[in-house]
Amino acid sequence: MAYEDIIAEVDSSIEELCKEFRSRPTLFYTEYDMASLFYTLLLRSLPVSTARDRDGCEHLLVHMEYPTPFRCTMSGDQFAIKGDDERTPAGTPYQRGHYAIVVLNPDFIKGYSYELIKAKDYELYKKLVLPHLDRARPAILYGLAFMLHGDPFPLLKEKGGERGEVIDEFIAQVNKGADQLAASKAIPGFMDRTRMLTFAKGGADEVRTFLLKTLSERLEVLLCFSY
Template identity: 65%
Template sequence: MAHEQIIGAVEKSIEELCREFRDRPTLFYTEEDIASFFYALLQHHLSMARAHDRDGSEHFLVHREYPAPFRSDLSGGQFAIKRDDERTADGTPYPRGVYSVVVLNPEFMAQYSYELIKAQDYALFKKLVLPHLDKTKPAVLFGMACILRSDPFPLLIEDEGKEIIDGFVAEVNTKVDHLIAGQSSAGFMGNVRMLTFLKGGADQVRTFLFKKLTERPEVLVCFSY
């Protein structure tokens, strides 16, 4: 399947997801609901597309919760990549984040085995895959993250309201930074999109959030009442 066809299916699925959220926001309770519905749309528009790995085994192109190629800290409203030898306050290694939905590159899949493609063994992936990735043929053609605010924000004039809104913006920016870090890891990820869904709220708040969030071109904002 051509890359252009895959990208077109992603864009069409995003449009349909946003339209569904605008028309029927009460279908979605959580970010998992959003991501799962988007996964189903994307599989439909790609006709459940599959690719073969180097051993001839079949794989879907679309996957949920695909691991990042690095360890990171996403706490406190900020994102930071961490070295493998760095430890959390509990003395454990920092975790690898995951991307809500990804579409893998069939050309990448053809070069590796199932164990390497699924990227769950970090040491193995880092040793046998990352050094050999080609930035002109990224392993992940499209990586996406999702966030949902299902309750209206308080008004900006309230101190508590401003704090909640600022916290939400920081959370979105953290997820965008995580996507961009994957994109910046040579040959790992191509296109990225931060899908942001907001239900209800005063027009003043919606206008402020749209302007603030879309300062980052990776962010797509979908509102509903």
């Protein structure tokens, strides 16, 4: 199955998920609910959803909670990559992050073993995979993150003219997820397409307009509203 065909099916499944959210937003309580339905939609739509590794073992193309190829922090409102020698305030190494959903490249799967493809062993992945990635055959065709605000936002301006803290926090969290995806895409040959799927339920027109204007500045972000 050609890369373009897989990517087209991902985009189609994104559209289907947005339609579900617009028409039936109360289906979803958490981002995990959204990711789970998307996972199901995509697996159903892919004509070929598996590939065999170099040892002949079968793998799904679509995976949840796939680890990042770097250590990082997402504490507070900021995302930052951390070096292997850097330490947390507690004196421990920073953990790796993860992606809500990835769609692996069948050609990447064909070239490696199960142990390397699943990327759980950080040292092995750094040594045997990262140095050999190819821009023409990225390991991950699509990386996705999800953000859900399931309750109507407050008014854009609170008493005193200050913008609501809830709105600012939501924007910060979306940007943090988008930053992680952007950093991943910047690694040559690692990730081709990215999308920060952002869902917001209800709220005043002025809030939706503000969010659309603010978050649409990020190419990674796709914003979907229900009413």
